[in-house]
Amino acid sequence: TQLLEQSPQFLSIQEGENLTVYCNSSSVFSSLQWYRQEPGEGPVLLVTVVTGGEVKKLKRLTFQFGDARKDSSLHITAAQTGDTGLYLCPAYNSGGSNYKLTFGKGTLLTVNP
Amino acid sequence: SQTIHQWPATLVQPVGSPLSLECTVEGTSNPNLYWYRQAAGRGLQLLFYSVGIGQISSEVPQNLSASRPQDRQFILSSKKLLLSDSGFYLCAWSAGGPGSPLHFGNGTRLTVT
Secondary structure, eight states: OOOEEEEOSEEEEETTOOEEEEEEESSOEEEEEEEEEOTTSOOEEEEEEOSTTOEEEETTEEEEEOTTSSEEEEEESSOOGGGOEEEEOOEEETTSOSSOOBOOOOEEEEEEO | OOEEEEEOSEEEEOTTOOEEEEEEEESOSSOEEEEEEESTTOOEEEEEEEEETTEEEEOSOSSEEEEEEETTEEEEEESSOOGGGOEEEEEEEEOOSTTOOOEEOOOEEEEEO
């Protein structure tokens, strides 16, 4: 079973600060997704990355997929209180099932006003 | 557009009582369907997934079961709940195929007392 580590597990910052959260594994991913989950709701997809070295931007959010497709990062510029939530980066195993995403524990981000 | 409905939103049940959580998807056909459980607002644990009517794959041994009586209906059940069954249950669907994202319902908060 692939182990997927997310760091940090908890992050509390002030509005306007920048931050980066990480997603790492010893295994190669065929693709990886980033979701944000707000309390009491289901996770919502932010982005999917597929190609090693790929960079995608979604307004103030920048997602990067590692060259070897074993890790990914999410950078948020000038964080806002609306960015608060649990960030999850599940991935599909390379050569594994196309049906099952592996989830880590997530990064719980709190942006304080 | 596709939508996913999950109910009830909250449920309080005594130990030993039965459980039935229902999930339906609209606007798509032959989706892959999933049941996840999330403990303490952290990572998601895959419980069951289904790639077609009557086809159920179980990921974790437990006293829960799942059924898919119709193409877009997924039901999570238990004959006798345990305290450890408490948690946040999420239903999700995907279109299938490599790298398909998951679309989650809003979850059911189950408390077993």
